[in-house]
Every structure is written in structure tokens, then in C-alpha cells.
Amino acid sequence: MKKYLQLLKLSFDLYTTYRFNFVLWRVRQFAFFASLIFFWQAMYSNTTNVLGYNQSQMLTYVVGLAFLRSIILATRTSDIASEIKEGTLSRFLLKPIGFYQYWASLDTIDKIFNLGFSLIEITVIVALFNFSFYIPHEPMTFLYFGIIVILATVLHFFMSIILSFFAFWTEDIWAARWLFGIIFLEFFSGAFFPIDMLPVTVQNIIYATPFPYLLFFPAKIWLEQLSVTQIIQSIVICGLWTVAFAYMANYIWAKGSKNYGAYGG
């Protein structure tokens, strides 16, 4: 366990080494939050209801989503692909350290930073724009929300790792990552807009994929727009997807690492 704590400390050191970079990164996040608010405030200037969402719910959805992204989607595992390609993956393979644990440690520090700063930024934005951020009424909601966020985080961790593992076979996974990142992840997970704004048939197709469990369902749980049955259902399905992807990652790792070329040198 101590080795992973030491890793956390090192990643922390890295963040603080490059202060300027760090500040720019936060400014970018802040600008992103702010532009989302401007956009939706403009949308609601003439109406109080857009496809079943009132202004407070919609703003909570988009701001909350930006926040969820920073916890669930923030990951360093996309680096694994270049590690494989360039042969630098070797240095982990040589050491008595768990592969998943290593990357999970790096991700954890990323997420802690993101979480802390996003909370501050959201508070500032909510105060600045003076809108009502939706806070759940039911105490149980916080529990459900916590569970699904953890599951979704692990799910995305394995999804992203599997995508990186393709580098064992193909020279470049840039196109695959783009397709996955933009089309599926952003669109199907509800990162751009709530999925239930779409026609029912499209919704049903999307619900059959793992993507909405990453962002859309956690957001819906927070907004208390799901019944308890629906909540339990979404948590169970999210859990099943997570297990499935973890198995898949292990399988692909076993195959892929035999194919690993340890290039260079």
C-alpha cells in the first residue's frame, strides 16, 4: 500500500512543479463552465421549459455534468497507448507493482485535484451567476449518487484502458480514441445534453450501451428524476458493465502483453 501512497505523493509533486501549466488548466475549466452557463441562460431567456427541463434543472444538469466529467472521465490511462507504442511500458512490467493499481493511483490524484478545484469553481459560478443549484432533498440520494459515481469511474477506467490496449496490435489508436471519445462518450453518455430529450427509439438504443451509465444516470439520480426502482436498476446495470469491462481488460491484457514488443533500445 505504501508504494501507492508514494506514487500519490510524486504525482502531487509533479502538479506543483509546473505551477503555470496548472493555473492555465484551471482557467480553461472555469471558462468552460462559464460558457455553458451563458449558452443555457440564453436558451431560457424566452421560455421557462426546454423539453421538460426548467432552467434550474438544466443549469444544474450542465454544470453538474462538467463536474462529473472531471471526476469520472478524467483519466491518465490514455497515456498507456503511447507507453506501449514507445516501449516505455517496460518500466512498469519490470517492477513488482500492480498495473491497474499503478494507473488507478495516478488517476486518483488527478481526480482529487479535479474534485477540489471544481467544487471551488462551481461555488464561485453559482454565486456569480446567481442561479439556484439543485440540491437533493432525499438523504438517500447522496448514497445512491456516491455508489453510481464510484462504479461509473471504475467503468470508464477499464473502458479507457481497453482502448489503450489496442496499441498492442495497431500502430496508432488516435482514430479509435477520437471515435470513442467524441461520438460515443460525449454523445451517448449525455455530456452535451440530457439523453431523455431524444426520441424514445434512440433513447432505448443508447440505454443498451454502457455509455449513459457514465454521466447521464448519475446526473439523473442527483436531480432526483428517477424512481427508486429505476435507481437500483441503473446501479445494477452499471455494476454489471463494470465487471464485464474489467474481465475484458484482463483478457485483452493477457493476449496483448504477449504481443508487446518492448520497442526501443
Place this chain on the structure above:
Amino acid sequence: MSAIQVKNLQKYYQVYKKEPGLKGSFKAIFNRRYENVKAVDDISFSIEAGELIGFIGPNGAGKTTTLKTLSGLLHPTTGSVQVLGFKPFERRDEFKKSIALVMGQKNSLWWDLPPMETFLLNKEIYDVSDNDFKKVSDELIELLDVQAILHIQTKKLSLGQRMKCELIASLIHQPQVLFLDEPTIGLDVVMQKVMRDFIQEYNKRYKATIILTSHYMEDVKQLAKRVVVIDHGKLLFDGQLSEIVKKFADYKVLTVDFNDTVDEKKIKALGTLVSLQDRKAVISVSKEKIAHATEKLFKNFSVEDLTVEEPDIEDIIRQLFARKKV
């Protein structure tokens, strides 16, 4: 029991050949010609615990591939590999804790942080106790004289300084088996000597089994009694360094100082003329003709001084590789 055993090891890579240019790139999308490259082709050898051997061969001979297979990075295509009783590719933690692979042109230190941070991380990764860490790191830091640079960002260190720290980082857990892949590459002669002395000292002090590859014959000459020579993935020689000379050198080198200037043609009749400067000639003569040649020399020339020597190991190895390539 031997520390390392390699039996009929083969490692093939699949590569595809691309013609140069844009046309070639388009062709490669639709029609790819794959080829098997035999990086290591049926090699067997074994190494006793505590032995330090030199592993030599030209670029692309398969040295690094062999080391990567021995350290568990690569899966052997066929054949078997055992290190300290482990199968490297199973990548067990106990195995990883007893080996280290150091590559001269690779960096394993955290680039943006001082070397000490990497040492501390490795201490935790390898479960080294505080006492052991202090003892070993103090010892290594002193041996390599890096006290002053431990807290400077790795990327700001010179190549030599970085290599020293690289070695320390790899040795914090006191590996019993050490694979050194060109640890002296790119270093100046002074640093090369420091590294060499250090490797020798480590081998003695920790009774470590070491395989060393290097392009500098000096490294191998000073450090290894036994050498394994490979080329094009095949084993050419395995034995004492001095045996190479006996086995592959079928000639000796005559260095002659003459009293007068001499006719080049006449000397060429004795053997292969390597160089002729003023009154000094270096001639290589096949072993069976050496008596005859010296006799002729004294008969036909006025000789001031003559030495007969075995050829340089470096020359023999160069000829060995050159011969294989034809």
C-alpha cells in the same frame, strides 16, 4: 545450480515492409507484406550464480531481445528461459524483486523530479526496509559520488550523472541478477571507467550474476572472463575471452623496425601488410607461415627490432562479424 538457463530460445517479430513515400503508404493500407524477423534464432547457454559475462554482437544481433526475454518483457516464441528458477514471462513479484534491467539509452527515472524521488518510490515498490534502503543507497551514492546531484531535477542532469542515478535506482533492491544493456553508451572515457569499476565492485560485493552487453570491447575485456558472442540471432561463440583469439585468429601480427628504408613489394611477399610508416612495418602472417616469414625477414632485411603478437581481440571480433555478414 545455474542462475540463468536459456534453451533453444527463439524470438520472432512480425514486421511489415512499407515502400517509401506516399504511394507506399497507400499501398500499405490495402496490401501489407508481413515478414518474420528472427531476432533470436535458437540460442542456448547457461550462467552460474555470481558470474559476470559479456554479451557481444553487432547492432541488431539480438542482444537486447535476449535480455528483454530474460527479464520477462518479451514472451519467447519457442524455447525455454529460466532465471533463478523462475519463468520470466510469468512476471511474478518475487522474480521482479530479484532482477534489474538497466538500459543505457532508456530513462526510468522520473524526468521532472529529482533522482532521490525515484529512489524513494523504488524503495516502496520493492518493499525495501528503511534500514536496508539507507545502507544500500548510502553505499551506492558514495561509490558513484552523486551526493551533490540527488536533489536536482533529472532532466537537468548530464548523461553521465543520469546514468549513475539510473544505476542506483535499479539497484536499491539489491538484485541478484543484473542485465546491463550498454551501460556505458555515450559516456566519456573517464565516466566509462567509473561505471566499469562500479559494476565490478557490485558483482563482488553483492555476489550478483551479471550479463553485460557493450559495444566497447574495453568494457568486456576489463569486466568479463567469459563472453557469449551472437550475430544475426545465432550463437557464434561461448567461452573464455582468451579462447576467442585461439579459435578465430589464424594469424599473428609482426611489428618490425628496419635499419634502412625498405621496398614495399618485398615486404608484401611475407604476408598481408597492415601498415608501413618510415621504417616501421606491421604485417599479419598466418600461423603456419610465421617461422618461415621471420627467417626470411632476418635474411633479406636489416632488422633493428621485431615483435610477434597475437592480434587484438577487437580486430578478431570485427573480422568475425564481417565474415558472418557476407
